[in-house]
Amino acid sequence: DIQMTQSPSSLSASVGDRVTITCRASQGINNYLAWFQQKPGKAPKSLIYAASSLQSGVPSKFSGSRSGTDFTLTISSLQPEDFATYYCQQYYTYPLTFGGGTKVEIK
Amino acid sequence: EVQLVESGGGLVQPGGSLRLSCAASGFTFSNYAMSWVRQAPGKGLEWVSAISASGGSTYYADSVKGRFTISRDESKNTLYLQMNSLRAEDTAIYYCAKFISSGTAMIDYWGQGTLVPVSS
Numbered sequence: 507d508i509q510m511t512q513s514p515s516s517l518s519a520s521v522g523d524r525v526t527i528t529c530r531a532s533q534g535i536n537n538y539l540a541w542f543q544q545k546p547g548k549a550p551k552s553l554i555y556a557a558s559s560l561q562s563g564v565p566s567k568f569s570g571s572r573s574g575t576d577f578t579l580t581i582s583s584l585q586p587e588d589f590a591t592y593y594c595q596q597y598y599t600y601p602l603t604f605g606g607g608t609k610v611e612i613k
Numbered sequence: 614e615v616q617l618v619e620s621g622g623g624l625v626q627p628g629g630s631l632r633l634s635c636a637a638s639g640f641t642f643s644n645y646a647m648s649w650v651r652q653a654p655g656k657g658l659e660w661v662s663a664i665s666a667s668g669g670s671t672y673y674a675d676s677v678k679g680r681f682t683i684s685r686d687e688s689k690n691t692l693y694l695q696m697n698s699l700r701a702e703d704t705a706i707y708y709c710a711k712f713i714s715s716g717t718a719m720i721d722y723w724g725q726g727t728l729v730p731v732s733s
Contacts, residue, residue, distance in 0.1 A: 538717075549708055604660065
């Protein structure tokens with residue numbers, strides 16, 4: 507199985523900060539990487555697919571990138587509605603696997 | 614508008630069975646592969662199972678293989694998850710998810726989830 511290692515597991519940031527979350531795949535997955543946002547008590551929401559493509563309706567403050575088997579989600583200017591938990595997921599092969607999540611909290 | 618509405622969750626005893634349903638609307642159900650993803654209380658997301666658009670191919674996590682069965686009914690636009698021999702570690706919110714196409718396992722929409730507590 508492909509392991510997805512996400513870091514950090516949590517972070518504290520202020521409104522307006524630039525935030526970066528990293529996800530590392532245990533083997534090559536090309537660009538088959540998605541990012542999801544989950545707020546407490548809610549279902550996940552799809553943000554990014556193919557490592558860097560924004561889902562329809564997702565604001566451009568979210569961006570994704572890839573370097574080999576390392577993937578990054580960046581929020582350019584953190585807003586109150588962005589405080590949530592973020593998950594990466596590979597869809598290169600079954601079983602589909604998720605990272606452990608990164609909880610973004612208010613400093 | 615795509616809508617996925619899960620139902621069928623509820624308290625079940627260890628060793629028991631339950632069938633979850635996911636009613637789909639807002640898209641041509643028969644054209645898309647579908648999946649179930651679960652989340653144990655306070656934990657992360659865990660993929661459970663997937664089914665191709667035709668229903669001819671199914672996939673399972675090792676943790677549920679042999680106990681859970683995914684299926685779909687095109688006439689009812691509904692996805693199912695039959696769960697047998699349930700264990701305490703199956704306790705979770707179960708989400709139905711739609712893949713963006715028939716050819717890729719990329720999730721674009723999620724349901725609101727249904728809670729399955731397994732306890733005596």
